[in-house]
Amino acid sequence: MSAPTGRAWVFGDDVDTDRLAPGLYMKGPIEVLASHCLEALDPAFAADVRPGDVLVAGRNFGLGSSREQAAEVLRHLGVIAVVASSFAGIFYRNALNLGLLALVSAAAPRIQPGQRLAVDAEAAAIVLEGGEVLDCEPIPPHLLAMVRDGGLVPHLAKRLAGGKRA
Numbered sequence: 827m828s829a830p831t832g833r834a835w836v837f838g839d840d841v842d843t844d845r846l847a848p849g850l851y852m853k854g855p856i857e858v859l860a861s862h863c864l865e866a867l868d869p870a871f872a873a874d875v876r877p878g879d880v881l882v883a884g885r886n887f888g889l890g891s892s893r894e895q896a897a898e899v900l901r902h903l904g905v906i907a908v909v910a911s912s913f914a915g916i917f918y919r920n921a922l923n924l925g926l927l928a929l930v931s932a933a934a935p936r937i938q939p940g941q942r943l944a945v946d947a948e949a950a951a952i953v954l955e956g957g958e959v960l961d962c963e964p965i966p967p968h969l970l971a972m973v974r975d976g977g978l979v980p981h982l983a984k985r986l987a988g989g990k991r992a
């Protein structure tokens with residue numbers, strides 16, 4: 827498994843899609859919407875998150891409206907994965923469809939803010955600084971392939987270009 831590379835941004839239970847993609851900014855470009863991501867919970871998040879960082883949350887992450895921009899802003903900001911105790915179903919599927927890794931882990935509450943970690947999607951594990959490994963629920967290989975390809979649309983385009991059935 828790879829060495830820890832990203833920082834953990836830790837939030838609690840019931841983080842809703844309006845916190846991720848505030849409705850007030852939905853009509854603007856993704857850059858503007860992303861700059862307000864999670865500002866109600868952590869005003870520094872959008873400015874301080876870096877590519878390779880991981881968002882960690884408790885139960886029911888992504889509840890609320892079905893806005894796919896909630897996952898899109900995280901990708902735009904460079905978040906490589908969301909690890910949560912559980913996800914709202916629509917957010918979970920939107921995340922995977924947009925190429926954002928979403929991992930369910932009962933051990934998510936053990937991750938501390940700012941802790942360095944690495945995500946190993948194939949092994950369904952999170953590696954913490956210091957070497958501790960936290961298990962995640964495995965994601966089926968066909969969905970992991972879709973995430974690796976950048977989401978549903980690029981995945982289908984790749985498959986169709988190769989003459990394979992989707």
